[in-house]
């Protein structure tokens with residue numbers, strides 16, 4: 126799948142852009158704050174119906190305007206897909222495929238698979254468990270249509286259950302809890318099974334990428350931690366009722382799931398070096414890429430946000446080897462220095478297109494020449 | 498618009514009343530009021546009488562809570578309707594929708610909403626007690642759940658099921674699945690999966 130053209134109005138600091146891309150490597154070059162990451166974000170938006178920079182849509186509209194539009198044309202073999210996203214302040218966001226509006230946004234997720242590698246990926250290792258759940262959800266929902274709907278239902282039941290815990294002043298009605306616990310157990314089990322299956326399938330691919338990039342022999346592992354791996358979930362909810370009633374919060378469930386990353390049996394967060402953490406994060410994204418390729422039968426778009434600055438030359442080299450081996454399809458790269466990036470990409474045997482970004486404006490670099 | 502000066506206090510009052518209605522702004526309200534003013538006096542009187550009479554005289558059926566002119570609604574009091582078959586719906590609008598199909602000859606029970614603590618609606622705010630009483634009576638053979646397929650609809654189904662189960666009444670739910678005219682490739686997996694699990698004999702579809 127290829128993003129052939131994109132058309133952007135009033136998105137973040139981008140006033141207007143109308144671009145055509147190459148099927149190889151497309152590079153956005155500019156200073157920090159120029160807007161190059163905003164272009165990657167616009168591409169990301171068309172896949173996930175939301176920004177990776179700021180999930181509050183009203184704040185993604187350019188200053189002094191009251192709407193934004195992002196429109197992309199995708200080619201997949203002979204078929205063409207036009208994806209339109211429009212947001213007007215204080216109105217419902219519109220998402221259309223070939224001029225037909227989606228009844229719900231979750232119907233669109235997964236149509237245009239995309240993987241992004243960015244410096245923020247280290248949050249997956251360093252930050253709280255919600256980052257790792259978000260990782261699970263964003264990958265699984267790209268290939269499993271029912272997953273997001275199930276998750277939305279689970280979250281809604283959870284919110285309703287928490288509401289009666291709060292309303293009841295320490296004494297919530299048991300007949301209502303019976304109903305909500307039953308619903309949580311039903312949806313929770315479906316989500317648990319899907320997350321477990323995903324990690325089991327991801328693990329060998331992840332290990333392969335990690336040892337390939339690190340070149341070392343460290344033993345790494347990912348453990349999926351969930352209350353649902355223990356005794357019957359509904360019984361756990363039942364046992365936790367008194368505690369839940371006191372705090373107005375549901376303590377057990379898949380909303381508390383976590384992934385535990387280890388290196389040589391020790392927690393990566395504490396024991397790993399900076400380099401090991403970076404390698405871990407990249408290997409995780411590459412495994413995600415392979416996983417989606419296998420499940421979707423099409424290679425996702427790959428966004429590389431400012432990563433060649435942050436990676437040492439060995440890791441960059443391994444990543445670029447994968448690029449050279451046709452492991453990926455279309456790639457979008459952001460970088461601050463054109464000469465540096467050109468040197469990195471030289472001799473890779475792919476079509477490369479450079480775009481200059483400054484003050485939210487973007488234009489095709491007039492010194493483009495095809496590396497192939 | 499709020500600072501607009503009206504030439505008449507009476508006109509302003511009428512506009513304010515109309516603009517209380519959902520979806521009616523001040524501009525539309527003014528247009529409607531001026532229209533009524535242009536008509537014969539009788540039109541406006543008939544209009545206001547209809548509203549007053551509707552509000553003052555309308556009743557809710559004692560049995561099923563449907564809107565009615567009489568204590569017991571026209572559906573509940575029609576002898577040819579099968580009183581042993583009770584279809585549970587969220588609102589009066591659903592009764593009208595099912596009646597329009599002309600496929601159903603049982604009676605109804607209007608809950609008046611679905612359970613949603615986040616919206617401040619608990620079981621006690623709905624006509625669940627009277628449904629239980631109807632079933633307890635022993636005259637009901639089957640209860641059909643026809644509530645929305647939302648999570649709150651599910652919650653209400655489960656809640657009612659637990660309440661009614663002890664009376665050993667047959668409890669069914671309307672079929673959920675592929676809509677007529679749907680193309681399979683565009684149907685979400687949950688719906689399609691459910692349609693396969695709940696497949697039916699082809700001969701019954703003829």
Ligand SMILES: [Zn+2]
Nearest residue numbers: 558561570573
């Ligand atoms: Zn009635």
